[in-house]
Amino acid sequence: MVRRVSGRTGSGFGRLLVAVYAVFALSATGRSTVQLLTKAGEAPVAYALSAFAALVYVAATVGLARDGERATRVAWVACIVEAVGVITVGTVSDLRPEWFDDATVWSDFGVGYGYLPLVLPFVGLFWLARSSRSSVAGA
Secondary structure, three states: OOOOOOOOOOOOHHHHHHHHHHHHHHHHHHHHHHHHHHOOOHHHHHHHHHHHHHHHHHHHHHHHHHOHHHHHHHHHHHHHHHHHHHHHHHHHHOHHHHHHOOOOOHHHHOOOHHHHHHHHHHHHHHHHHHOHHHHHHHO
């Protein structure tokens, strides 16, 4: 059974936001899966971070796309974790590049993805705060 998205993510900007998160979820999952299966020993930290980013993008996609209090909480947590992750990994990868034998989704603040990983969590948080779903976050 297919579950319909909420009214706010069923059309307009909400739908676009879910679509962008879905693309990131798929691309990060694919990238990290291939990296971990074919060359995990070359850069295990970088590839594990890419896999973690993929999980965060999947959680954000599901949280934003579904209705309900639980889904909204998942979306809030995922966007916050994503923001902290991209800022932390971006900063560390710039200050200590030798710690990263290969790039991650969040390396250098997402430069490999046009800096969208840096912008996306803040767009998601802004949308959650401005949407009718924001009342759930404080509950």
